[in-house]
Structure formats: structure tokens, C-alpha cells
Amino acid sequence: MIARDFLSYIYRLDLDTEYILKLIVLDKSELFNNEEKKREFINIKIDSSIALRPKKKLINEFLDSSCPRTEKSFKNFCRINFENMLREIILSEQLYSEKSVREFMDNSFRFEKFGENSVKYEEFIYFSRSNFAEFNKKREEVKVKLKNLFDIFKGFIKDVKINYTETGFPVINIRNIKNGKLILDQLNYCNIDKFSKSNILFPGEIAINVLSTGGATPYKIGMNRTNQKFLFTQHLIKLDFNNEIVDNKFFCH
Structure with missing residues (x-):
């Protein structure tokens, strides 16, 4: 009763x-x-x-x-889903600063309020100063997707910034790819538990960057010829011949 x-x-x-x-x-x-x-x-x-x-x-x-x-299991589940959804938004909308996107989302989660009018948009959405109308249109499209992401995970996760550490799991980004291989003299490290295991580049696998903003960042491709595993961020994906993002533009390398 x-x-x-x-x-x-x-x-x-x-x-x-x-x-x-x-x-x-x-x-x-x-x-x-x-x-x-x-x-x-x-x-x-x-x-x-x-x-x-x-x-x-x-x-x-x-x-x-x-x-x-368990609470720990649910938090890990949320973290993996958040990372996958955030990555999809960054790639599909061609947002050119993952760091700034994460800082924007981190602030939104921390203050439990989505940054509708944040100046951060200018840090990760490419725009020409001669065409603000196009920027405003793009900003609204991105805002809708990030707001949806915020609404899904608000209250479930915090701290979405990449906090690099002196030791831990090695991280590669665009600067670590050159002449078809990985350059490992400027590696960052992080706690791998915060990220999806699907973002790991295994030995023998190939990473490519999929964004070229205004021609400033040329497309790059690099193979992991080491026996190490790396977490990849900053607009990198694994080369997958079944992925529609991959097309002939990458094979000139």
C-alpha cells in the first residue's frame, strides 16, 4: 500500500x-x-x-x-555516445576547431545553459568577413545541432574538453601527419577512458583529415607504421573504402 x-x-x-x-x-x-x-x-x-x-x-x-x-557504466555509455555524436557534427558541418567546440560545450554544461549568443561560434565556424549572411545561416544550422546535443546530455556528463597530460594514451592530430606517415615528435597524451574506442588508430591503419577550410589546410593522409595505438582527434578519420567521405581526392597522396 x-x-x-x-x-x-x-x-x-x-x-x-x-x-x-x-x-x-x-x-x-x-x-x-x-x-x-x-x-x-x-x-x-x-x-x-x-x-x-x-x-x-x-x-x-x-x-x-x-x-x-551501474552509475559508472551509464556515465561511460553517455561519454561514448557524446563523443560519437560530437564528432559527427564536427565532420558534417566542417567545424575547424575541435578545441573551441569542446570549450563551448564544456561551458554550456558547466553553467547548465546553452550558449545561444556565444562569441565562440566565430572560433569554429569558417566565414568570410565579406559574407556575414552566409556565416549567420551556418551558425543557426550548427546551433540547432549543438543545442540538441546539449539537451540530450545535460545532467549526464561534464568536462568535455580534451585535457592533455604528460603521460597516458598518445593523441595524434593533423600536425602529426606528413608525407604519408605519422610524425611522433610532438605528441600529446590524455586519459583514454573519456573517449570512444572507435577513435583509436591501430598499427597498419590509415588516418586522413577530411576538412580543408578555405584552402588553408590541405588534405593529408598518413599510415600508422608503428606498433603503437593512437587516439585521433582534430578532424581525422580512419580510411574506410566504404565511407562516402572518402573519394578520389585522397589517393593523389
């Missing part, structure tokens, strides 16, 4: 992300007979909350996954 009364009460509340997270990570709860009823309750509450609605797909994908139902 007490459990039913409590359920009746919390159905009327506008639950926050913290409460939903606790429902997700609990393996068992006295308030629910089984996982199906718990899932049903979670989705009802998500649908009734403007703040939670954008998170519905992410939460249900976690529930469908084989990940352990």
Missing part, C-alpha cells in the same frame, strides 16, 4: 535527471515488479517532461544494452 501511494505521488512530480538516473542504475526496486514496469514508468515520466524528452532515445538504448546497471 505504501509503495502504491508513493508511486501515485511521484507520478505527479516533474522528475529531474538525477532521479531518472537512479531508476536506471538500480538493479532491483521494491516499487516495481519487473524491468518492464520500470521501463514503462521511466518512459511515461520522460514523455511528460520537456527537459527529459530529448534524452529518451539515449536512456532506452542504455536499457536495451548489455551494460551493467
Whole structure:
């Protein structure tokens, strides 16, 4: 009776992300007979909350996954999905400073408010000073995608900047590719746990940069001829002949 009364009460509340997270990570709860009823309750509450609605797909994908139902596991799941979605936005919109994009998103998460009118847009969206109309159009398109990303992960992750360390997992970016190979004398390092394992370049694999902003950054291609693994960032992707981004322009190298 007490459990039913409590359920009746919390159905009327506008639950926050913290409460939903606790429902997700609990393996068992006295308030629910089984996982199906718990899932049903979670989705009802998500649908009734403007703040939670954008998170519905992410939460249900976690529930469908084989990940352990722990807070740590959920945070790792969110981190990997965030990295993959952010990378897709950077590549598809040809944003030329990953560092600035991350700083923008980091500030938005930290203050729990999306930077609608931030001056940061000028740091990662290429524009010609003679064509501000084109820049404004591009900014609105990018803003929509980044706002959606913010709405999905707000309350679930923090600290999205790349914090380089003196030791750790080696990181390569555009400056580390030259003449078809990797240049390893200016490596950065990071904590690999913050990033998706799909961003690892294994021995024998080829990395390419996919952006060329205003002709200032020529396309580059480099093979990992070492026995090391590297995290790749800054507009690099693995060469995949099934990827529509890859076309004949890369093979002149």
C-alpha cells in the first residue's frame, strides 16, 4: 500500500535527471515488479517532461544494452555516445576547431545553459568577413545541432574538453601527419577512458583529415607504421573504402 501511494505521488512530480538516473542504475526496486514496469514508468515520466524528452532515445538504448546497471557504466555509455555524436557534427558541418567546440560545450554544461549568443561560434565556424549572411545561416544550422546535443546530455556528463597530460594514451592530430606517415615528435597524451574506442588508430591503419577550410589546410593522409595505438582527434578519420567521405581526392597522396 505504501509503495502504491508513493508511486501515485511521484507520478505527479516533474522528475529531474538525477532521479531518472537512479531508476536506471538500480538493479532491483521494491516499487516495481519487473524491468518492464520500470521501463514503462521511466518512459511515461520522460514523455511528460520537456527537459527529459530529448534524452529518451539515449536512456532506452542504455536499457536495451548489455551494460551493467551501474552509475559508472551509464556515465561511460553517455561519454561514448557524446563523443560519437560530437564528432559527427564536427565532420558534417566542417567545424575547424575541435578545441573551441569542446570549450563551448564544456561551458554550456558547466553553467547548465546553452550558449545561444556565444562569441565562440566565430572560433569554429569558417566565414568570410565579406559574407556575414552566409556565416549567420551556418551558425543557426550548427546551433540547432549543438543545442540538441546539449539537451540530450545535460545532467549526464561534464568536462568535455580534451585535457592533455604528460603521460597516458598518445593523441595524434593533423600536425602529426606528413608525407604519408605519422610524425611522433610532438605528441600529446590524455586519459583514454573519456573517449570512444572507435577513435583509436591501430598499427597498419590509415588516418586522413577530411576538412580543408578555405584552402588553408590541405588534405593529408598518413599510415600508422608503428606498433603503437593512437587516439585521433582534430578532424581525422580512419580510411574506410566504404565511407562516402572518402573519394578520389585522397589517393593523389
